[in-house]
Amino acid sequence: MEQSVVVLVKSDPEESHRPVEAIRIALGLISGDHQVSLILMNKAPLLLEDEAEDLVDGEDLDKYLPPFKELDQTFYVEKEALDRAKLTESDYKIQPISMQEIANLIANSDRHLIF
Amino acid sequence: MAQGVNKKRLGILLSTSPQHPNLKTTIHLAQTALSQQVDVYLYLVDDGVYALNDDQLVGLAQEGVKLFACAYGAQRRGIPISDRANFCGLVVFSDLVKGCDRFIALN
Numbered sequence: 001m002e003q004s005v006v007v008l009v010k011s012d013p014e015e016s017h018r019p020v021e022a023i024r025i026a027l028g029l030i031s032g033d034h035q036v037s038l039i040l041m042n043k044a045p046l047l048l049e050d051e052a053e054d055l056v057d058g059e060d061l062d063k064y065l066p067p068f069k070e071l072d073q074t075f076y077v078e079k080e081a082l083d084r085a086k087l088t089e090s091d092y093k094i095q096p097i098s099m100q101e102i103a104n105l106i107a108n109s110d111r112h113l114i115f
Numbered sequence: 116m117a118q119g120v121n122k123k124r125l126g127i128l129l130s131t132s133p134q135h136p137n138l139k140t141t142i143h144l145a146q147t148a149l150s151q152q153v154d155v156y157l158y159l160v161d162d163g164v165y166a167l168n169d170d171q172l173v174g175l176a177q178e179g180v181k182l183f184a185c186a187y188g189a190q191r192r193g194i195p196i197s198d199r200a201n202f203c204g205l206v207v208f209s210d211l212v213k214g215c216d217r218f219i220a221l222n
Contacts, residue, residue: 001213002213003212003213018130018161018222021130021160021161024205025160025205025208027205028204028205029205029209029212031206031209032205032206032209032210032212032213033209034212111212111218111220112220113128113220115130115222
């Protein structure tokens with residue numbers, strides 16, 4: 001039975017490879033028919049910016065991100081992080097989310113992965 | 116996913132390097148679960164694949180843990196494919212997420 005899975009990305013993609021790895025894993029879970037809620041916090045929204053190739057393993061995002069667009073997958077971006085990011089004209093489906101809503105998503109999920 | 120009759124299944128994801136305390140947590144958690152007759156499925160991903168160099172963790176397979184390692188992560192880190200684990204992809208990981216009664220991610 002498919003599960004509801006929260007993948008929360010809070011690491012800094014300018015400093016760590018883990019945010020890109022989280023995107024790869026999230027894609028694998030979506031391909032496995034899980035209901036995935038992908039949440040970006042802190043500096044993780046940088047993954048969706050145009051200059052993503054400057055990030056650690058950023059060149060891999062060219063492989064991992066297009067399916068999210070094709071599948072109309074929502075990126076939940078924590079509100080304060082969204083205010084700091086330059087995503088006003090993003091091609092991705094972005095939904096602002098509060099910390100309380102993040103807590104609720106995690107509380108109501110079957111699994112959660114935090115990177 | 117093969118399992119014993121009526122046995123619970125615990126899935127564990129380990130994504131951190133062996134220097135992180137998560138390694139010991141994983142080993143003790145797996146051993147405790149086995150002692151409680153729980154089937155344990157351990158998936159190593161990201162820097163967690165370096166734990167394939169840890170004999171105590173790999174030895175869990177002799178105790179009954181089903182040990183899997185991300186082939187992509189291993190390849191990127193120069194870890195050779197061997198019989199120390201079942202090397203596989205995210206399809207297997209997705210199945211573990213799906214099939215286990217409880218799933219813990221140690222990230």
